[in-house]
Amino acid sequence: MNRLIVLLAFLLLGNNCFAIVQDEVMDELLKDIKPAKPITNLNYNYESFNCIPIKLKITEKITTKKDGIYDNQPLTFKVRQNVKYNGEVILKQGSIVKAAVDSYLSRGMNGIPAAIIIDNYHIAGIDSAKIKGFYKKRGLNLSLMVYPIKWALTPIPGVGSLTNFILGGNASITEDDTVTVYYYPDWGKIKESSPID
Amino acid sequence: MKKILGFIFALLILIYGTVNTASAKEVSSAEIINDMYIQKRISDIGLRLLNANKIDVRMIFVYNSKNSKLNLEPGLTKRQIIAYDKSIQFASDDDEIAAFLAREICKTAESYTGVWRGMVSSVQIKCAPKKYEIYFDKRAVDFMVKAGYNPLALITYMNKAYPQKRFDRFGRTNLTSKRLAHVYEYIYIKYPYYLKHNEYLENEAYQNFLLTSLENRKKLMEKVKSGSKKAVDYE
Numbered sequence: 001m002n003r004l005i006v007l008l009a010f011l012l013l014g015n016n017c018f019a020i021v022q023d024e025v026m027d028e029l030l031k032d033i034k035p036a037k038p039i040t041n042l043n044y045n046y047e048s049f050n051c052i053p054i055k056l057k058i059t060e061k062i063t064t065k066k067d068g069i070y071d072n073q074p075l076t077f078k079v080r081q082n083v084k085y086n087g088e089v090i091l092k093q094g095s096i097v098k099a100a101v102d103s104y105l106s107r108g109m110n111g112i113p114a115a116i117i118i119d120n121y122h123i124a125g126i127d128s129a130k131i132k133g134f135y136k137k138r139g140l141n142l143s144l145m146v147y148p149i150k151w152a153l154t155p156i157p158g159v160g161s162l163t164n165f166i167l168g169g170n171a172s173i174t175e176d177d178t179v180t181v182y183y184y185p186d187w188g189k190i191k192e193s194s195p196i197d
Numbered sequence: 198m199k200k201i202l203g204f205i206f207a208l209l210i211l212i213y214g215t216v217n218t219a220s221a222k223e224v225s226s227a228e229i230i231n232d233m234y235i236q237k238r239i240s241d242i243g244l245r246l247l248n249a250n251k252i253d254v255r256m257i258f259v260y261n262s263k264n265s266k267l268n269l270e271p272g273l274t275k276r277q278i279i280a281y282d283k284s285i286q287f288a289s290d291d292d293e294i295a296a297f298l299a300r301e302i303c304k305t306a307e308s309y310t311g312v313w314r315g316m317v318s319s320v321q322i323k324c325a326p327k328k329y330e331i332y333f334d335k336r337a338v339d340f341m342v343k344a345g346y347n348p349l350a351l352i353t354y355m356n357k358a359y360p361q362k363r364f365d366r367f368g369r370t371n372l373t374s375k376r377l378a379h380v381y382e383y384i385y386i387k388y389p390y391y392l393k394h395n396e397y398l399e400n401e402a403y404q405n406f407l408l409t410s411l412e413n414r415k416k417l418m419e420k421v422k423s424g425s426k427k428a429v430d431y432e
Contacts, residue, residue, distance in 0.1 A: 103339070144317060
């Protein structure tokens with residue numbers, strides 16, 4: 001009887017085990033990692049338009065040239081000038097702001113420029129849900145010049161395609177660039193009247 | 198002569214009216230209610246994606262049960278995201294609907310940036326979709342996570358909905374397997390939580406992705422173990 005139970009249990013459990021292809025790559029890569037649950041932004045309330053601009057400069061230049069950038073590359077910014085809210089300084093000049101490259105686009109044919117996108121910032125003492133700071137820096141956009149030439153040359157067979165070899169400009173963020181993010185201190189405050197609750 | 202012409206004209210109008218009435222399909226209340234339900238669901242998911250990601254440009258979400266043969270990209274011109282039946286039929290839960298919409302939102306938001314109120318960006322996206330595909334996929338992952346959706350649904354949705362071409366070297370679009378591998382890598386890099394606590398492991402589409410992406414996943418493992426930051430040439 002016991003043997004029968006063991007056999008049935010094996011068949012039942014074994015069937016489930018063999019049905020699923022395990023993701024061995026992730027099992028291997030994540031075996032010693034306990035990743036935190038990503039932060040969502042669902043308790044929003046955008047009623048207030050009271051906003052404080054925070055001007056930042058990058059501490060180290062980043063560029064799309066020659067694999068000089070990758071997804072989630074950590075970035076460090078410094079606050080350009082004191083940030084005040086209700087007469088009080090909430091961020092001092094030179095304070096460190098952590099961010100990361102959200103995504104990037106390498107330059108392409110027909111003059112399409114490269115681009116760097118930054119959208120998430122971690123500022124000490126400020127809820128990231130109250131920050132709006134989508135920043136996109138593009139390289140030189142040559143498409144405006146390339147497409148009219150391409151279309152003008154298209155009637156001559158094969159010639160229009162030559163413009164494919166014109167590449168757009170690389171993008172880079174240097175210390176001279178000012179990245180402005182906006183802090184909305186009252187966003188998400190009035191939760192009772194929120195239609196999404 | 199005038200009488201004859203008048204008679205023929207009246208006859209033509211009569212025939213046209215009869216044919217038109219006969220061919221008009223009566224839409225039942227159940228169909229209208231069904232369309233309203235799907236429209237509401239799509240709008241709710243789309244608006245949640247916009248709000249959670251603080252996307253401050255206007256766009257609307259339209260459900261259309263009649264599939265269009267023309268690829269007019271109304272997202273780029275009218276900022277109107279159309280969810281045709283042929284796209285939505287592959288989605289089996291809200292996360293997968295969000296996956297479809299998040300990609301389109303990213304594309305539409307891009308059409309607002311750049312010179313001439315985004316006209317040049319729109320032309321670039323339309324003329325060189327290959328360049329932007331993987332970028333939109335990655336941003337869609339970000340949008341989904343911020344809005345509380347599981348980004349692995351993008352993998353399952355793409356695996357079900359996008360066919361696999363033979364080559365992409367000279368094509369206008371990337372191989373779907375390559376796009377899937379990039380999405381998978383992006384989720385691993387930015388949101389490993391979803392892979393560690395994988396809710397889609399028993400999903401048939403996800404299992405099929407695992408089965409068909411062995412080589413690409415091996416490449417990712419080699420990249421991670423070597424500590425390289427270079428882009429992997431997925432197939």
